[in-house]
Amino acid sequence: xxxxxxxxxxxxxxxxxxxxxxxxxxxxxxxxxxxxxxxxxxxxxxxxxxxxxxxxxxxxxxxxxxxxxxxxxxxxxxxxxxxxxxxxxxxxxxxxxxxxxxxxxxxxxxxx
Amino acid sequence: xxxxxxxxxxxxxxxxxxxxxxxxxxxxxxxxxxxxxxxxxxxxxxxxxxxxxxxxxxxxxxxxxxxxxxxxxxxxxxxxxxxxxxxxxxxxxxxxxxxxxxxxxxxxxx
Numbered sequence: 001x002x003x004x005x006x007x008x009x010x011x012x013x014x015x016x017x018x019x020x021x022x023x024x025x026x027x028x029x030x031x032x033x034x035x036x037x038x039x040x041x042x043x044x045x046x047x048x049x050x051x052x053x054x055x056x057x058x059x060x061x062x063x064x065x066x067x068x069x070x071x072x073x074x075x076x077x078x079x080x081x082x083x084x085x086x087x088x089x090x091x092x093x094x095x096x097x098x099x100x101x102x103x104x105x106x107x108x109x110x111x112x
Numbered sequence: 113x114x115x116x117x118x119x120x121x122x123x124x125x126x127x128x129x130x131x132x133x134x135x136x137x138x139x140x141x142x143x144x145x146x147x148x149x150x151x152x153x154x155x156x157x158x159x160x161x162x163x164x165x166x167x168x169x170x171x172x173x174x175x176x177x178x179x180x181x182x183x184x185x186x187x188x189x190x191x192x193x194x195x196x197x198x199x200x201x202x203x204x205x206x207x208x209x210x211x212x213x214x215x216x217x218x219x220x221x222x
Binding site for chain 2: 033035040041042043044045048058059090097098099100101102103104105106
């Protein structure tokens with residue numbers, strides 16, 4: 001079945017360490033997105049990519065980095081520069097502009 | 113700018129109806145609606161585009177009022193499975209990427 005796979009489901013890291021969250025899709029979607037979800041805040045856009053080897057900053061890109069070397073993959077790195085990294089991270093994809101998003105099941109990152 | 117959803121929370125009994133509103137300070141081009149159950153991924157419900165007024169199925173539908181810069185989600189004869197947090201995402205033209213509201217929590221009791 002087609003879908004988006006995020007791994008791991010739970011991730012613990014020490015403060016000051018970089019960590020990379022995986023996102024893979026087999027839907028053949030061109031566009032991929034990373035969102036951060038905090039309680040009561042809704043979904044906030046970190047980065048998005050509409051084509052391989054190209055990506056744009058979202059509303060809260062500071063302290064994060066991404067790459068899009070393959071259509072299927074859009075990993076997110078949470079760097080030590082991110083001041084409050086503990087959150088629920090969701091990856092999504094869409095086939096084209098103005099179509100619904102398919103979300104992965106998320107990665108809950110806890111930094112201690 | 114983040115759209116405003118109201119109410120923040122709704123508690124219903126099975127079979128009752130609910131309306132969730134989503135308002136933007138900007139002119140709208142498209143509105144997305146999603147439902148998220150606790151600890152799970154948001155699930156796409158529908159998207160409404162400028163020029164279209166109503167969409168959906170018999171029990172879950174939505175309207176798009178361009179003049180009021182608002183969309184409303186209608187849940188009719190609610191079922192236990194409707195429980196979750198509903199998010200709207202609004203887009204005002206250009207990037208085609210929605211900005212999401214803070215969500216409305218819906219709880220349906222037997």
